[in-house]
Amino acid sequence: MARLSFSGHESFQCRNLWLKKGYDYTQSGGDFRDDLAVVNLGVGKNMVTAIKYWLRSFNLVDEDGQLNEISNLILHDDGKDPFLEDIGSLWLLHYKLVTTNKASVFNLFFNHFRKKRIEFSKEYFLNFLTTECNLRNENHSENTLETDFGVLLKTYVRPSSKNDYSDIEDSFSSLLIDLELIKPVFNRKDWYECRNEERTSLPTEIVFYSILSNPKFSTSKSISFNHLLNDENSPGVVFALDADSLLKYVLAISKKYNGISFKDDAGIRVMQIKKNYSPLSVLEEYYEE
Numbered sequence: 001m002a003r004l005s006f007s008g009h010e011s012f013q014c015r016n017l018w019l020k021k022g023y024d025y026t027q028s029g030g031d032f033r034d035d036l037a038v039v040n041l042g043v044g045k046n047m048v049t050a051i052k053y054w055l056r057s058f059n060l061v062d063e064d065g066q067l068n069e070i071s072n073l074i075l076h077d078d079g080k081d082p083f084l085e086d087i088g089s090l091w092l093l094h095y096k097l098v099t100t101n102k103a104s105v106f107n108l109f110f111n112h113f114r115k116k117r118i119e120f121s122k123e124y125f126l127n128f129l130t131t132e133c134n135l136r137n138e139n140h141s142e143n144t145l146e147t148d149f150g151v152l153l154k155t156y157v158r159p160s161s162k163n164d165y166s167d168i169e170d171s172f173s174s175l176l177i178d179l180e181l182i183k184p185v186f187n188r189k190d191w192y193e194c195r196n197e198e199r200t201s202l203p204t205e206i207v208f209y210s211i212l213s214n215p216k217f218s219t220s221k222s223i224s225f226n227h228l229l230n231d232e233n234s235p236g237v238v239f240a241l242d243a244d245s246l247l248k249y250v251l252a253i254s255k256k257y258n259g260i261s262f263k264d265d266a267g268i269r270v271m272q273i274k275k276n277y278s279p280l281s282v283l284e285e286y287y288e289e
Contacts, residue, residue, distance in 0.1 A: 004104040004133065006140055006148050009057075012050040013154040015173040019060060019093075020082055022051040023075040026067055058093050059100040069280055070096070073287075080287035087178065088203040088286060091239070094176055095210050099233045105148040106155075108132060109194075111232045114240065119185055119193045125149055156182040157192065181240055196242040204256065205286035207249045210235045211271075212279040225250065225262075225269035 021041050025032075030040055032052040038045055055061045060071035074081050074089055081089045101107040113120070113128050129145045158177050179201070185191040211217050214233055229236035229246055236246045250271055254262045259275025 001136060002101070004108075004136065004138055004140065005102055006104060006144050008049075008053040009103070009151055010046040010050045010053075011147055011151065012047060013151050014050075014054040014058070014175045016084070016175055018047075018051045018054060019058065019084065019175070020075055022055045023060065023067065023071055024077075025051075026055070026061065026065065027076075032065075053103075057097055057100060057103040057106075059096040059102070070283075073280070073283060080284075084175070086287070087201045088206050090176055090179055091199075091202050091206045092209070092283070094179055094181070095206065095238055097176075098238050099210075099214075103148075105129070105152050109152060110238055110240070114194055114237075118195055119188075119191055121191050122146070122149055153182065153192065156180075157184065160184065194240055196236070196240050196245075198245040198248075199239055199241060202239055202241075202249075203286060204249055204252045205282050207235045207239070208253045208257070208277075209279050209282045209286075210238065211253075212277055212282060221273050223271045223273070225271065228271065 021043075025037070025041055030037060032048055037048045041048055041051065043051070052065075055071075056065075060068065060075070062068055070092075073079055074084075074092075076082065080086075084090060084093070097103065098106050098110045108129065109125070112132070113125060116128065117124060126142070126145055126149060129140075129149075130142075133140050133145075154174055155176050156174075156179065158180070179199075182192050182194045185193050210233075211223070211228065216231065216233075217223050217227075225247070228234050228250065229241070229243055231237065235241060235249070236243075241249070247269075250262050254260045254271070257275075257277065259273065259277075261272045261274070263270045263272060
């Protein structure tokens, strides 16, 4: 079992233009350790470290810091969505953030914690993280876990109008708040929720991509609907979908793509894949449309 990874973000959630800044800087041969990185990126020293961290956490660079197919497809100046204006790009990045597991707090929250609690407070989530660390015989400081919890909230929770202006400005620059995955609980101070529900802004192609790029599903010609709904890194879990909503996506995929079908025989529901599709080609088709 891989060691859990916390911190590295310097307490900064990923902001809207950081991935493009980091991509351009990497493409130009820039070194994040260089003193000139502060000048070239136009941010503070701690933010330079954070940008490097988020490039890795979103799986836009490999272990050697080299740009990969996804980052080139989207963030190149001639790419499909260099300034991340398409909501599908944000859902794709969310999927990468959770499944890459370079920032363990996101993987743990969506894959494990939500199966225990839909509504939660900081206390409940920190207790969960501490338990996970103990089960793995890992020692991570309480301050580190608390900081990661704060970054998780700032990544997804739309700020309240009660915040002061500077906090609102900082929070509204968060890359993934438009996904509305985590919301404050009405009339319950400092409580939040992440419910399984319909995600109207989530494109069918991104769901299909998540299935094709999942190692557990990619080699199978027949995938149980329950696995698609409940397994680790499955679309049902990562995108927080209820069963009815996931079923709509599976049916839409089977209708759009030849060689994909869905069978429901006596309550045994299975997605069948009889034709090979490249995950990257599915993304390319999405952006072309």
